[in-house]
Amino acid sequence: MLSFAEENYLKAIFHLSDSGATEVSTNAISDHMNTKPASVSDMIRKLDEKGMVTYKKYYGVNISRKGKVMALQVIRKHRLWEVFLVDKLKFNWDEVHEVAEQLEHIRSGLLIQRLDEFLDYPKVDPHGDPIPDENGDMAVAKKTPLDKVEVGVKGKIVAVNDEGSSFLQYLDKIGIYLGAKLEVTERVDFDGSMEILIDNKQKVFISREVSQNILITD
Amino acid sequence: MLSFAEENYLKAIFHLSDSGATEVSTNAISDHMNTKPASVSDMIRKLDEKGMVTYKKYYGVNISRKGKVMALQVIRKHRLWEVFLVDKLKFNWDEVHEVAEQLEHIRSGLLIQRLDEFLDYPKVDPHGDPIPDENGDMAVAKKTPLDKVEVGVKGKIVAVNDEGSSFLQYLDKIGIYLGAKLEVTERVDFDGSMEILIDNKQKVFISREVSQNILITD
DNA sequence: AAATATTTTTAGATAACTCTAAAATATTTT
DNA sequence: AAAATATTTTAGAGTTATCTAAAAATATTT
Numbered sequence: 226m227l228s229f230a231e232e233n234y235l236k237a238i239f240h241l242s243d244s245g246a247t248e249v250s251t252n253a254i255s256d257h258m259n260t261k262p263a264s265v266s267d268m269i270r271k272l273d274e275k276g277m278v279t280y281k282k283y284y285g286v287n288i289s290r291k292g293k294v295m296a297l298q299v300i301r302k303h304r305l306w307e308v309f310l311v312d313k314l315k316f317n318w319d320e321v322h323e324v325a326e327q328l329e330h331i332r333s334g335l336l337i338q339r340l341d342e343f344l345d346y347p348k349v350d351p352h353g354d355p356i357p358d359e360n361g362d363m364a365v366a367k368k369t370p371l372d373k374v375e376v377g378v379k380g381k382i383v384a385v386n387d388e389g390s391s392f393l394q395y396l397d398k399i400g401i402y403l404g405a406k407l408e409v410t411e412r413v414d415f416d417g418s419m420e421i422l423i424d425n426k427q428k429v430f431i432s433r434e435v436s437q438n439i440l441i442t443d
Numbered sequence: 444m445l446s447f448a449e450e451n452y453l454k455a456i457f458h459l460s461d462s463g464a465t466e467v468s469t470n471a472i473s474d475h476m477n478t479k480p481a482s483v484s485d486m487i488r489k490l491d492e493k494g495m496v497t498y499k500k501y502y503g504v505n506i507s508r509k510g511k512v513m514a515l516q517v518i519r520k521h522r523l524w525e526v527f528l529v530d531k532l533k534f535n536w537d538e539v540h541e542v543a544e545q546l547e548h549i550r551s552g553l554l555i556q557r558l559d560e561f562l563d564y565p566k567v568d569p570h571g572d573p574i575p576d577e578n579g580d581m582a583v584a585k586k587t588p589l590d591k592v593e594v595g596v597k598g599k600i601v602a603v604n605d606e607g608s609s610f611l612q613y614l615d616k617i618g619i620y621l622g623a624k625l626e627v628t629e630r631v632d633f634d635g636s637m638e639i640l641i642d643n644k645q646k647v648f649i650s651r652e653v654s655q656n657i658l659i660t661d
Numbered sequence: 662a663a664a665t666a667t668t669t670t671t672a673g674a675t676a677a678c679t680c681t682a683a684a685a686t687a688t689t690t691t
Numbered sequence: 692a693a694a695a696t697a698t699t700t701t702a703g704a705g706t707t708a709t710c711t712a713a714a715a716a717t718a719t720t721t
Contacts, residue, residue, distance in 0.1 A: 230678065251699055264679055266700055271677095283686055283699055314557040324551045333542045339532040448708060469669055482709055484670055489707095501669055501716055 227275075229330045232299050233258065234268050235277055238288050239296035248285035297361035303329035304350035304357075305340050311351040312344060318351040318403075319393035352393075353384025353403050353440065369443070371409070372417055372436040379408045380441035387438040396439075399429045407441060445493075447548045450517050451476065452486050453495055456506050457514035466503035515579035521547035522568035522575075523558050529569040530562060536569040536621075537611035570611075571602025571621050571658065586658040589627070590635055590651050597626045598659035605656040614657075617647045625659060 227235070237257045241249045251269070255262045273280040277292035288296065306328040310316040316324075338359075341347075348364055349355055355363040368384055382405045385396070396402070400423050410428060411420035417433030431439075445453070455475045459467045469487070473480045491498035495510035506514065524546040528534040534542075556577075559565075566582055567573055573581040586602055600623045603614070614620070618641050628646060629638035635651030649657075 228677075252697095260678090261680060262699060263681080263701080267678080270700095310554070314554070314561055316553070316557070320553065324549070324554055327549045327551070328546075331542070331545045333545070335534070335538065336528070336532070336542050339534070343532055446707075470667095478708090479710060480669060481671080481711080485708080488670095 226332075227277075227295060230268070231272060231275075231277075232295070232330060234265075234272060235288070235292055235296045236299050238269075238272075238278060238286055239293060239300070242286075242288055245288050245293045248287045250285050254286075294361050297357045297363075299329050301357040301359075301361075302331070302337055304354060305337060305344060305347070307350045307352075308344050308347045308356070309340060312347075317393075317397070319388075319390035319397070321351060322388050322390075349384070351403070352388050353382075367442060368440040370437050371407075371419075371421075371439040371441055372433050374409055374441070376409050376412045376419075378443065379406070380443045381405070382407055382439060383442050384440040385438055386440065392435075392438060395435070399431070400424075400427050401429075401439070444550075445495075445513060448486070449490060449493075449495075450513070450548060452483075452490060453506070453510050453514045454517050456487075456490075456496060456504055457511060457518070460506055463506050463511045466505045468503050472504075512579050515575045515581075517547050519575040519577075519579075520549070520555055522572060523555060523562060523565070525568045525570075526562050526565045526574070527558060530565075535611075535615070537606075537608035537615070539569060540606050540608075567602070569621070570606050571600075584660060586660060589625075589637075589639075589654040589657040589659055592627055592659070594627050594630045594637075596661065597624070598661045599623070600625055600657060601660050602658040603656055604658065610653075610656060613653070617649070618642075618645050619647075619657070 234254065237254055238249050239245060241253050241257060251262045251265045254260075254269070255265045258265070269278060269280050269286050272278045272292065273286075276289060277295060278286045278288050280286045303325045306325045307321045310321045310324060311318060347356055353368075355365065357363040366383065369380070370386070374380070382401060382403055384403070385393070387393075401407075406424050408422040408425075409419055410422050413419065417436065418431065419433075419436055420428055420430045422428050452472065455472055456467050457463060459471050459475060469480045469483045472478075472487070473483045476483070487496060487498050487504050490496045490510065491504070494507060495513060496504040496506050498504045521543045524543045525539045528539045528542060529536060565574055571586075573583065575581040584601065587598070588604070592598070600619060600621055602621070603611070605611075619625075624642050626640040626643075627637055628640050631637065635654065636649065637651075637654055638646055638648045640646050
């Protein structure tokens, strides 16, 4: 059985490796987790011994199939709890992350099975991220970052990349939410900023930094 | 802020001290927590330094007002989660304890406030134990252990003392549940065993060990 | 009240996770 | 390709929570 710390490292490695495709550097992990590189070296050696990653010194880590399954279990729990907090306990989408970071480590197969049922088998969390099933499989919808989109394109907001409360509160303020209709009405090539029309009502002007973190489908 | 381990010790001390009235011995704590007396000595020294208990060597510990408040917060969370598991996730009353032992350590004021609201401010948990409010206050109903009761007395089952699954599954099997009506129809003075009538339907014969763990009101 | 038994504490170790500082390796620049 | 820079690992240490074994204090029995 993995410790909380091990679960957190595995989750970080999974995310940083683009869902398992590429190797991850020690520094990338230490940045992401707010620990020191020395601590990371220790931990990935241990995860290697447990068969969760393959580790070559000075090279980087690759997550193993086994590790990927473990990471996806934790991600499943995290996202189900987020749905619970928003749908049932009326949390706002910017308030759920920290609490879900704790709840994701609760160990009980029955609990997560019943929670899934209670929530009516949701497919995405409050930020539009897909929820893996018991086997780690999840629906991968085609999502385009808004900054890659031409003037005139219309779509629906289906996810966000940044789950920090300052970003999400900003989206609340300008009227952006999951499911909102959207059209790109202007684009400044120089800096990538753009004007968008939300729900055929408000027009707002957003920076590239913001548009990069908004995902749409057409 | 207290660690999980510290919270667990505090909870044990609170329970063993008859809700804070009397001092508790090192061995009693180590028994209750399945740790060694040496570990307990270490921990209570630390809890004393933090002002959670007062500790005299070779004498025992008394929980402080501060410690009592902390213990009651944890107990409040534990019992609210138990209600959630039974009322919302359809857990049986014998399945909740272990999971609630984990959930009780989740740190979020908002979470527990919203959970309380979501559950419609329950006053007791699935075993009939009262749920403290935010200040640690709780309704103390008069509850009589069934073994202290004369033949002919009628009452309602309001709580159980043992939350272990083997006891609770036995109660399920003989048709005893919280809220059931009950009458003592026979009593064997020699061993304290008794026959009871449940809901004016089934008669069952129970040992003193069982009757001690069933609490009624008249 | 002395001997014995029990309880409790102290001392020293271990495991998990983290850190700092220094050494080793890899990468980039000149 | 040598020097400078950046990254990563190792070595050694601290913290928390646990343990075992031995010592100290308290309680019980004779």
